[in-house]
Amino acid sequence: xxxxxxxxxxxxxxxxxxxxxxxxxxxxxxxxxxxxxxxxxxxxxxxxxxxxxxxxxxxxxxxxxxxxxxxxxxxxxxxxxxxxxxxxxxxxxxxxxxxxxxxxxxxxxxxxxxxxxxxxxxxxxxxxxxxxxxxxxxxxxxxxxxxxxxxxxxxxxxxxxxxxxxxxxxxxxxxxxxxxxxxxxxxxxxxxxxxxxxxxxxxxxxxxxxxxxxxxxxxxxxxxxxxxxxxxxxxxxxxxxxxxxxxxxxxxxxxxxxxxxxxxxxxxxxxxxxxxxxxxxxxxxxxxxxxxxxxxxxxxxxxxxxxxxxxxxxxxxxxxxxxxxxxxxxxxxxxxxxxxxxxxxxxxxxxxxxxxxxxxxxxxxxxxxxxxxxxxxxxxxxxxxxxxxxxxxxxxxxxxxxxxxxxxxxxxxxxxxxxxxxxxxxxxxxxxxxxxxxxxxxxxxxxxxxxxxxxxxxxxxxxxxxxxxxxxxxxxxxxxxxxxxxxxxxxxxxxxxxxxxxxxxxxxxxxxxxxxxxxxxxxxxxxxxxxxxxxxxxxxxxxx
Numbered sequence: 001x002x003x004x005x006x007x008x009x010x011x012x013x014x015x016x017x018x019x020x021x022x023x024x025x026x027x028x029x030x031x032x033x034x035x036x037x038x039x040x041x042x043x044x045x046x047x048x049x050x051x052x053x054x055x056x057x058x059x060x061x062x063x064x065x066x067x068x069x070x071x072x073x074x075x076x077x078x079x080x081x082x083x084x085x086x087x088x089x090x091x092x093x094x095x096x097x098x099x100x101x102x103x104x105x106x107x108x109x110x111x112x113x114x115x116x117x118x119x120x121x122x123x124x125x126x127x128x129x130x131x132x133x134x135x136x137x138x139x140x141x142x143x144x145x146x147x148x149x150x151x152x153x154x155x156x157x158x159x160x161x162x163x164x165x166x167x168x169x170x171x172x173x174x175x176x177x178x179x180x181x182x183x184x185x186x187x188x189x190x191x192x193x194x195x196x197x198x199x200x201x202x203x204x205x206x207x208x209x210x211x212x213x214x215x216x217x218x219x220x221x222x223x224x225x226x227x228x229x230x231x232x233x234x235x236x237x238x239x240x241x242x243x244x245x246x247x248x249x250x251x252x253x254x255x256x257x258x259x260x261x262x263x264x265x266x267x268x269x270x271x272x273x274x275x276x277x278x279x280x281x282x283x284x285x286x287x288x289x290x291x292x293x294x295x296x297x298x299x300x301x302x303x304x305x306x307x308x309x310x311x312x313x314x315x316x317x318x319x320x321x322x323x324x325x326x327x328x329x330x331x332x333x334x335x336x337x338x339x340x341x342x343x344x345x346x347x348x349x350x351x352x353x354x355x356x357x358x359x360x361x362x363x364x365x366x367x368x369x370x371x372x373x374x375x376x377x378x379x380x381x382x383x384x385x386x387x388x389x390x391x392x393x394x395x396x397x398x399x400x401x402x403x404x405x406x407x408x409x410x411x412x413x414x415x416x417x418x419x420x421x422x423x424x425x426x427x428x429x430x431x432x433x434x435x436x437x438x439x440x441x442x443x444x445x446x447x448x449x450x451x452x453x454x455x456x457x458x459x460x461x462x463x464x465x466x467x468x469x470x471x472x473x474x475x476x477x478x479x480x481x482x483x484x485x486x487x488x489x490x491x492x493x494x495x496x497x498x499x500x501x502x503x504x505x506x507x508x509x510x511x512x513x514x515x516x517x518x519x520x521x522x523x524x525x526x527x528x529x530x531x532x533x534x535x536x537x538x539x540x541x542x543x544x
Contacts, residue, residue: 015173016173016174016198017171017172017173018172018173018174018197018198018201019172019197019201020090020091020093020169020170020171020172020197021087021090021178021197021200021201021236022054022087022088022090022091022169023169024204024236024239024240025047025050025051025054025087025239026051026169027242028047028050028051028217028239028242029047029048029050029051031217031242032047032217032242033046033047033048033051034046034047034048035047035217035242035244036244037049037050037239037242037244037245038050038080038083038244038245038246038247039244039245039246039247039265040079040080040246040247040249041247041249043080045080047242050080050083050084050087052163053084053159053163054084054087054088054091055091055165055166055167056158056159056160056161056162056163056164056165056166057084057085057088057155057158057159057162058087058088058089058091058092058166058167059162059165059166059167060144060158060159060161060162061088061089061092061094061119061167062092062167063162064119064141064142065118065141066089066092066094066118066119067092067093067094068092068093068094068170068172068176069093069094069095069176069177070092070094070095070118070119071094071095071097071115071116071117071118071180072085072089072094072095072096072097072117072118072119072120072121073097073098073099073108073111073112073115073117073119073120073121073133073140074096074097074098074099074120074121074122074228075099075101075108075120075121075122075123075126075129075130075133076098076101076121076122076123076126076146077101077123077125077226077251078223078226078227078247078248078251079123079146079247080247081121081146081155081156082098082121082123082146082227082228083227083235083245085121086098086179086227086232086236087239089178090178090197091167091169091170092167092170093170093171093172093176095115095177095178095179095180096178096179096180097111097115097117097179097180097182097192098179098227098228098229098232099111099182099228100182100226100228100229100437100497101123101126101226101228101251102226102497102498102499103497104494104495104496104497105126105128105129105131105132105133106132107190107496107497108126108129108132108133109129109132109133109135109136109137110136110190111182111190111192112133112136112137112140113136113137114190114191114192114393114394115180115192115393116139116394117137117139117140118139118140118141119140119141119142119143119144120133120140120142120143120144120152121143121144121146121155122143122144122145122146122149122151122152123145123146123147124145124146124147124148124149125147127149127150127151130143130145130149130151130152131151144158172197173197173198174196174197174198174199175196175198175199175390176196176197176198177194177195177196177197177390177393178195178196178197178200179194179195179200180192180193180194180195180393181193181195181229181327181328181330181389182327183326183327183328183438189443191392191393191395191398192392192393192394192395193327193328193389193391193392193393194389194390194391194392194393195330195389195390196389196390199330199386199387199388199389199390200233200236200330202360202386202387203233203330203331203332203387204236204237204240206332206358206359206360206361206387207233207234207237207331207332208237208240208241209359210323210335210337210358210359211237211296211298211321211323211335212237212269212295212296212298212321214295215237215238215241215243215268215269216241216242216243217241217242217243218243219238219241219243219244219268219269220243220244220245220246220265220266220267220268220269220293221234221235221238221243221244221245221246221267221268221269221270221271222246222248222258222261222262222265222267222269222270223235223245223246223247223248223270223271224248224253224258224270224271224272224276225271225272225273225276225436229327230271230300230301230331230436231271233330233331234271234298243268243269244265246261246265246267248261253276253279255279255280255283255285255286256283256285256288258280259280259283259285259286259288259289259291260285260289262289262290262291262293262294263289263290263291263293266293267291267293267294268293268294268295268296269294269295269296269297269298270294270296270297270298271298271299271300272297272298272299272436273299273300273301273435273436273468274299274301274304274305274308274436274468275435275436275466275467275468276299276436277297277299277304277308277312277320278305278308278311278312278466280312281308281311281312281315281316282311286315286316287315291316294316294317294319295319296319296321296338297312297316297319297320297321298321298322298323299320299321299322300322300323300324300325300331300436301433301436301437301468304322304468305465306345306351306352309341310343310344313341313342313343314343318338318339318341318343319338320338320341321335321336321337321338321341322335322336322341322354322355323335323336323354323355323358324354324355324422324424325358325387326410327389328388328389328402328408328410329361329383329385329387329388329389329408329410330387330389331387332358332361332385332387333357333358333361333363333381333383333410333422334354334355334356334357334358334363334422335355335356335358336353336354336355336356337355340355350417350421352423353417353421353422353423354422354423354424355421355422356419356420356421356422357420357422358385358387360385360386360387361383361384361385361386361387362383362384362385363381363382363383363416363420363422364382364383364384364407365377365378365379365380365381365382365414365415365416366379366380366382366404366407366409367379367380368380370404370405370407373415375415375416375417375418376415376416376417376418377415378413378414378415378425379413379414379415380409380410380411380412380413381410381412381413381414381422381424382404382407382408382409382410383407383408383410384406384407384408388408389408391403411431412424413425430442430459430460430461430521431461432460432461432462432469432471433461433468433469434461434464434467434468434469434470434471434499434500435467435468435499436468437499439461439469439471439499439500441458441459441460441461441471442459443496443500444459444471444473444496444500444502445457445458445459445473447492447495447496448473448475448488448492451483451488451491452478452481453477453478453481453482453483454475454476454477454478454483454488455476455477455478455479456475456476456510456511456519457473457474457475457476458473458474458511458519458521458524459471459472459473459474459502460472460474460521460524460525460528462525462528462534463534464503470502470503470504471500471501471502471503472502472503472504472505472506472528472533472534473488473502473504473505473506474505474506474507474508474511474524474528475488475505475506475507475508476507476508476509476510476511477507483507484507485504485505485506485507488505489501489502489505504533506528506533511524512524512527
């Protein structure tokens with residue numbers, strides 16, 4: 001007898017209900033209510049405290065008209081309120097839209113406009129951001145201030161006012177958006193990658209499977225990066241297992257404080273970038289505090305020098321975990337687990353790899369026509385699987401370029417070996433990664449070109465021992481103009497975020513161009529190298 005036909009898959013996918021991600025917090029509160037869930041400085045919150053505060057803020061947002069699908073922009077340094085705001089938005093079915101708090105007021109104003117945000121939660125330290133956002137996005141109905149300010153209602157007062165009230169947890173399906181994760185393309189214009197409840201449920205499961213197996217409520221995680229991006233994903237994973245989150249007391253990264261917290265709270269995992277791993281393991285305080293509780297030090301966002309890997313492994317033991325992934329795939333492309341981080345080179349040690357495919361994900365190295373190339377042949381790194389985002393918000397052109405035959409095109413170049421280990425060898429775009437943050441040269445070039453004395457400019461990412469990569473600007477002055485490196489740096493300060501500022505500026509009489517009149521960065525790089533302006537060393541696997 002033949003089997004009955006399966007239901008139409010399109011109908012199932014369209015109507016399939018999934019868990020609202022805020023339920024992770026509810027589960028932690030039910031099972032571990034009186035245990036500490038969050039630590040910041042001398043203050044602690046239990047899981048019940050957090051769930052109650054999230055209920056209250058969700059009710060406050062609902063009272064202000066926020067409904068399922070509405071976007072709420074959040075401009076804040078790491079704090080308990082920012083952490084709570086994620087779950088408050090999720091609980092309503094609203095979309096959490098965090099910014100990088102280091103961005104300028106103008107940059108944040110653009111994000112408010114591009115996301116279609118209807119409300120904003122803004123830390124009291126950023127009054128100019130709130131002002132710029134209101135001017136650029138007239139649809140904003142309200143601003144809530146974290147801390148007392150002149151520009152919005154106080155967050156904690158709203159929580160107190162609405163304590164005991166709870167908004168109904170919104171019903172969601174797989175593709176309902178929960179998070180706009182702002183990223184950028186080669187144009188440098190930020191784009192909102194749409195992350196969904198169903199997709200993120202897979203991402204959380206995948207992180208627990210591949211990055212931190214065995215994580216339970218007995219674990220504790222130290223936050224040393226902004227919660228707005230990868231660290232926010234990482235902390236969402238901790239909540240899924242009721243593992244406590246510990247914040248540094250201030251926005252400045254204090255290595256001694258970090259190791260003090262590791263010892264005090266018996267930290268078992270942290271997420272960071274290679275630059276921070278280097279700072280943590282080269283500081284004398286690494287030897288002054290007990291860090292034997294650490295099981296997973298997860299790093300991503302940039303290549304890591306092999307010598308830095310060796311040093312970290314000697315200091316911490318085999319606890320390093322590397323992953324490769326973009327915001328559009330929420331970090332879920334490859335993993336290099338602790339067992340494959342060897343402290344010494346030797347037979348069988350794969351130097352320079354960023355690991356093998358994450359569980360449930362598939363990598364394909366493709367040529368320009370979308371054909372998969374053989375092992376050890378360089379091509380574009382493409383990926384498919386449940387971790388791939390739903391697409392860019394309100395940007396059909398970007399979506400058309402990002403996908404080909406169902407594969408997401410990362411824009412990175414690389415190759416795999418016969419065993420499927422991935423090696424990143426270059427980037428299809430000019431984008432570079434400085435201290436774990438993506439930097440897009442065209443955005444900086446356009447800003448520099450607004451200076452009245454600059455006629456032409458090219459910005460390139462080059463290797464740097466501290467930050468992985470930094471920017472170098474090569475400028476051509478207008479006839480009769482005079483300008484030096486210090487003056488341009490001073491002029492740029494405040495116009496672009498500090499992590500995007502070029503480390504060095506050189507002035508040439510002209511820039512090399514192709515037959516079509518396009519500035520040729522390959523030749524510029526070669527000339528910089530010939531002039532001795534580039535460092536000779538580079539991180540393993542980095543593109544230059």
